[in-house]
Amino acid sequence: MAAIHIGISGWRYTPWRGDFYPEGLAQNRELQFASRAVNSIEINGSFYALQTPERYANWYADSPQDFVFSVKAPRYITHILRLQDVHQPLANFFASGVLELKDKLGPILWQFPPSFTFNPELFETFLDQLPTDTEQAAALARQHEPRLNGKASMKAYANKPLRHAVEIRHESFVVPEFVSLLKRYRAALVIADTAGKWPYREDLTGDFVYMRLHGDKELYASGYTPEALERWGNRIEAWTHGKQPSDAQLIDPEQKPKPRKTREVFCYFDNDVKVRAPFDARSLLQRLGLDTALATEPGKPPAPGVLP
Template identity: 75%
Template sequence: MAAIHIGISGWRYTPWRGDFYPEGLPRKHELQFASRAVNSIEINGSFYALQRPERYARWYSETPHHFVFSIKAPRFITHIKRLRDVHKPLANFFASGILELKEKLGPILWQFPPNFKFDAELFEHFLEQLPHDTEQATALARQHDAHLNGHTCLKAYKKKPVRHAVEIRHESFIDPVFVRLLKRYNTALVIADTAGKWPYREDITSDFVYLRLHGAEELYASGYTPQALKRWGERIEAWHHGRQPQDPQLIAPRQKPRKCKSREVFCYFDNDIKVRAPFDARSLLERFDLHEQLSTAPGKPVVEGALP
């Protein structure tokens, strides 16, 4: 069976200190602690600025074996350039060090702003440029410009897939053409729970599933009740076993997902403001008995005491 990865979006939040993180835990040990509480983390600092290879290498070394990172791609490409003339920015991103995550490299998240409308030609041109394995990513990275000032990683340690997921926030994407494009390029549509603020759809367009849970009633803040987590668990279980839930909310009902026995699932809680994300993630991990694997993962928590 493919794996299920459940975790948090980011790990450095001041309100988490003294709550999720024990009192006195040094900030430099927060990733070590968090990566023993969940089995995956979505890196979001990369959305705001390019990171450096040494930083990715450190994150790799601080986390257990079999841990997986997803990476939020730069807003410079999605929000500022808005997919136009992005060849060099793409090369810079892939040269910035993400390949230092080696086998821990998970999907890349491309989040679009609420005022970004679907343009089929522009969007397909963007999808055409994305690398789909680490060798293609390295070839693209070698085309970076001088902006990186020597802080680059241009080595594919081992050939492995590079997967992509797209999060939409404008109603114009509710178009079967959009679904066909995602399927053509094996790119996942992010299943994003945004407290009703932005479009919610569950079309399965790739060989993996990517969820972002931003809050049930209040965006980025409200937690998920046991009943809500049960419902999400049931949906994840269906997608994981290659099925759809009984009541899927789809853009293109006639476009059936490719049949498979199992799909890898990535699920990230982003309701961080009121310190709900790590606890909700932990509850969902426990539903699938994945917390038991965490307790035996290589590496010890950096402080004494039980993880949440």
């Protein structure tokens, strides 16, 4: 069976302190705690501003050996430039320290705003610029702007595939041409539960599945019932075994996914407003029998010696 990664989008939230995080846990130990309560985390600070190589290196050091991070790409590229003239910003992003995650680097998430409409030519130009492995990412990073001189990371460490996931929020993307484009570049369409606010589709366009669960009743706030988590668990098990649920909601049912025995799955809960995300992630891990190897438990002090 392929790996299943279930976790949270971000980890530094004030309301989580004294709830998910035990009372008195130092803020600089929150990642150490969170990365031992779930088995993957989506870094989202990188969406708002470029981070630094030192910060990525610290995140690597603070997490367990078999941990995986996904990285949310900068909104400067997706929301402000809206994919226009993005070569230099792409170079800056990959030079900002992403490669310091080394073997813990998972997919890169590209989230587009609700006002961004599908332009096939523009979108293909963008996908064509994305590095497909860490050696390509390092080569791109070396083309960063001079302002990053002396504070850039440009080493691949070991060459490994680099995967990309695309989250859409406009109905214009719900066309077969978009599915074909993602499949051509082996990018995954994000399966995003957004309480019905934005398009929800489950076309399998890459060799992995990327899920973002923002809340099924109230965006970013509502938790998931045991029944809802059971449904998501069943879907994850189908995708992990290379299958597609029989009731999958597809953009183009005519485009069959490439047959695979397994698919790696990444699932992140983003319903953080009412401190539901970490508990829902943990419940789903338990549902799938993936909690036994985890060393910390939500709201409970870690056992002595568990945290570095």
